[in-house]
Amino acid sequence: MKTYLIKKALNNNVLIATDVNGNEVVLIGRGIGFGKKSGEPIIQEKVEKLFVLNDPKEQEQYKQLLSTLDEDTLKVLISAVEIIQARSDMPLNEHIHVALTDHLVFAVSRMRRGMAIRNPFLLETKALYPDEYKIAAEVTAMVNKQLTVALPEGEIGFIALHIHSALVNKDVRDLTRHSELMVRLVKMIEEQLEVVIDKNSIDYMRLIRHLRFTIERVVRGERIAEPKKITGLLKTEYPVCYNLAWKMIKVIQQTLQMEIYDAEAVYLTLHLQRIQSRVE
Numbered sequence: 001m002k003t004y005l006i007k008k009a010l011n012n013n014v015l016i017a018t019d020v021n022g023n024e025v026v027l028i029g030r031g032i033g034f035g036k037k038s039g040e041p042i043i044q045e046k047v048e049k050l051f052v053l054n055d056p057k058e059q060e061q062y063k064q065l066l067s068t069l070d071e072d073t074l075k076v077l078i079s080a081v082e083i084i085q086a087r088s089d090m091p092l093n094e095h096i097h098v099a100l101t102d103h104l105v106f107a108v109s110r111m112r113r114g115m116a117i118r119n120p121f122l123l124e125t126k127a128l129y130p131d132e133y134k135i136a137a138e139v140t141a142m143v144n145k146q147l148t149v150a151l152p153e154g155e156i157g158f159i160a161l162h163i164h165s166a167l168v169n170k171d172v173r174d175l176t177r178h179s180e181l182m183v184r185l186v187k188m189i190e191e192q193l194e195v196v197i198d199k200n201s202i203d204y205m206r207l208i209r210h211l212r213f214t215i216e217r218v219v220r221g222e223r224i225a226e227p228k229k230i231t232g233l234l235k236t237e238y239p240v241c242y243n244l245a246w247k248m249i250k251v252i253q254q255t256l257q258m259e260i261y262d263a264e265a266v267y268l269t270l271h272l273q274r275i276q277s278r279v280e
Helices: 056-066 071-087 095-112 122-128 130-147 153-168 172-193 202-220 228-237 239-256 263-279
Strands: 003-011 014-018 024-028 041-043 051-053
Touching (some): 051 056, 122 202, 153 172, 228 239
Antiparallel strands (some): 003 041, 014 024, 024 051
16 A cells, blocks of 8 residues: 655645655645644645645646645535546546646636537537546536536636546647647548538537547658459549548648558548538
């Protein structure tokens, strides 16, 4: 069992401690600092819902955040991470303590000043990360109830991105950049094919997920097999979709500044043809 030695209780919910190697850590959990004194040992496994910040940069940022929060608000924000951890089947990157806390503090402050911010990627986030979205909805409802605010549905999308970021160890900024790219690509499809895609349809969900996996393959440098037998057929039978697919590939390539293999255009053409056939 991991044992830590308490250095200082910052408040009832946060302790500064050292591990067995003398490294400083921040211990986070509701009520873990209550009545604790410097020099006392604390065993991680015996403290319910305890989180540990090991990274010095994360520690410092979290300590700075603490100075801006009252203890009741901090309890709610710790509860938010506890809900996410309890509902997830994977460990969370510790950065979520800083990133999500900072986001929620800012979101609550904006709402109390009547300054709601629209989420332009809400539908895409809901389609891409349904499990994270469900958890985020629960977190948002809890925050609204406990802090007597009314965070809008758009905030569920933002929180879902933070959850996904913590689960897959990806920067929220990269996820947002990829969402922006997907929105841009969907607009290209609607303009070029002269259609309005139903954002609640199965076809839209399939398209968004395909675009997501395409972007992720490009980022990883992963190659997929090209079905050469149908490449010529698609080019001949569906020239509009095939040409649009290549235009979209070029946009992805320019945005990510990475190489894209030709096979991606083939599979994208199939998705575009499905969308076009629905409206003909």
